[in-house]
Amino acid sequence: AQREQAASDALAQSGVAAPAIRPASRNKPFDYLIVGAGFAGSVLAERLTTQLGKRVLLIDKRPHIAGNAFDEKDAAGVLMHKYGPHIFHTNSEEVSGYLSQFTKWRPYEHRVLASVRGGLLVPMPINRTTLNMLYNVNLKTDDEAEAFLASRGEEVEKIRTSEDVVVSKVGRELYEMFFRGYTRKQWGLDPSELDKSVTARVPTRTNEDDRYFTDKFQAMPLDGYTRMFENMLDQKGLTVETGVEYEDARAETVYDHLIFTGPVDEFFDHRYGKLPYRSLAFRHETLQQEWFQSVGTVNYPDEQTPYTRISEYKHLTGQSSKVTTITYEYPRADGDPYYPVPRPENQALYKKYEALALETPNVHFVGRLATYRYYNMDQVVGQSLATFRRIAEREGRTTIA
Ligand code: FAD
Numbered sequence: 242a243q244r245e246q247a248a249s250d251a252l253a254q255s256g257v258a259a260p261a262i263r264p265a266s267r268n269k270p271f272d273y274l275i276v277g278a279g280f281a282g283s284v285l286a287e288r289l290t291t292q293l294g295k296r297v298l299l300i301d302k303r304p305h306i307a308g309n310a311f312d313e314k315d316a317a318g319v320l321m322h323k324y325g326p327h328i329f330h331t332n333s334e335e336v337s338g339y340l341s342q343f344t345k346w347r348p349y350e351h352r353v354l355a356s357v358r359g360g361l362l363v364p365m366p367i368n369r370t371t372l373n374m375l376y377n378v379n380l381k382t383d384d385e386a387e388a389f390l391a392s393r394g395e396e397v398e399k400i401r402t403s404e405d406v407v408v409s410k411v412g413r414e415l416y417e418m419f420f421r422g423y424t425r426k427q428w429g430l431d432p433s434e435l436d437k438s439v440t441a442r443v444p445t446r447t448n449e450d451d452r453y454f455t456d457k458f459q460a461m462p463l464d465g466y467t468r469m470f471e472n473m474l475d476q477k478g479l480t481v482e483t484g485v486e487y488e489d490a491r492a493e494t495v496y497d498h499l500i501f502t503g504p505v506d507e508f509f510d511h512r513y514g515k516l517p518y519r520s521l522a523f524r525h526e527t528l529q530q531e532w533f534q535s536v537g538t539v540n541y542p543d544e545q546t547p548y549t550r551i552s553e554y555k556h557l558t559g560q561s562s563k564v565t566t567i568t569y570e571y572p573r574a575d576g577d578p579y580y581p582v583p584r585p586e587n588q589a590l591y592k593k594y595e596a597l598a599l600e601t602p603n604v605h606f607v608g609r610l611a612t613y614r615y616y617n618m619d620q621v622v623g624q625s626l627a628t629f630r631r632i633a634e635r636e637g638r639t640t641i642a
């Protein structure tokens with residue numbers, strides 16, 4: 242009833258009469274309206290329908306499901322990721338086991354090279370090979386590499402920022418070569434202005450492991466992310482509508498509970514001011530050659546190159562083709578919100594929105610944008626499964642599995 246009131250209030254405010262005929266799917270009331278068909282919204286839609294027998298309407302304003310993980314074949318037939326390269330990796334058996342219900346996997350370990358000194362390609366994260374190549378030395382053991390790094394690392398009293406975390410470990414020269422320019426481009430901020438957690442995502446190694454991630458489970462959905470989402474969302478009781486804005490759906494739909502996975506500040510009409518989200522512009526290119534680069538991603542950490550990295554999808558997907566598709570990433574302030582910006586003042590502002598969120602009845606906020614957390618896909622799945630468990634517990638676990 243509260244929702245119906247909200248809906249009619251919204252209509253009254255917008256000065257539009259209630260539509261005489263609702264879209265067929267909206268004639269019935271829903272238990273849940275879920276906003277956003279990315280990982281957060283889709284996991285909850287699947288769980289609520291299949292485990293609790295709820296009637297769910299899942300909407301997304303984009304013309305497709307899968308959120309930022311959306312992939313499709315381009316005009317040349319190459320499977321590519323519209324919102325930049327997405328590589329799945331996790332240490333959580335709960336998460337990999339859950340997703341395995343909806344896809345088979347292709348084992349894939351991501352490798353990244355950094356282009357430094359005007360074009361020398363070296364392993365990133367920095368490892369023993371990187372050091373040997375850059376300094377023309379012959380470090381043979383972890384201990385030797387550790388000592389080499391220790392002699393360069395600067396003492397930092399309290400590691401607070403994204404500069405501290407790198408400079409203390411590898412020293413200023415490597416910090417400037419690999420991190421300062423990339424970070425300034427990616428975030429529009431100096432590493433000294435960002436929380437340590439940002440650059441701490443990329444470790445430093447003393448061995449020769451050249452994988453970008455070391456998680457136990459590293460694989461790509463065999464037929465792509467979008468197909469995995471299609472399987473996840475093909476459920477009785479679940480209606481999916483794309484190209485639909487929350488504002489419109491809420492005015493036209495009767496529902497008891499809301500799950501919101503868009504930007505939390507937008508939900509509250511930016512009441513306390515805008516929460517900064519960083520955006521990207523993607524340049525996708527199909528080249529009439531079989532391969533463009535030797536690994537999935539090459540990073541360009543110098544500040545002059547306008548993009549941060551180039552990724553080539555066939556490495557990720559294992560697809561064979563005579564042509565190849567690559568994506569350049571150009572960071573920007575305006576555009577779709579992709580990254581929360583981890584720094585203390587933003588966290589403080591988010592906390593004010595979080596307090597509002599907690600006192601808003603019948604609404605759950607889930608996902609990277611709604612909880613303002615720099616989460617990978619597996620973390621969003623984990624967060625969504627935990628939210629589902631809380632909902633089920635509150636209802637006394639009346640699951641119908
Ligand atoms: P999203 O996928 O953003 O979904 C939210 C959805 O809500 C969107 O589709 C949006 O259109 C919709 N929405 C928002 N507001 C409204 C509204 N008002 N009305 C209707 N719909 C609305 N993670 C990894 O694990 N590995 C990677 O390699 C990786 N690479 C990445 C590369 C890039 C360039 C980016 C940006 C992210 C990457 N990620 C990666 C992170 C990953 O994309 C996220 O963790 C994940 O997609 C978040 O899922 P989500 O459901 O929270 O949000």
Ligand code: UDP
Nearest residue numbers: 365419420423424427439440442443540542
């Ligand atoms: N980073 C960097 N140089 C690199 C790679 C990463 O400075 O070559 C920093 C940069 O600040 C980046 C952060 O580390 O935003 C996290 O990198 P990651 O590859 O995890 O970024 P994502 O894939 O989430 O964009």
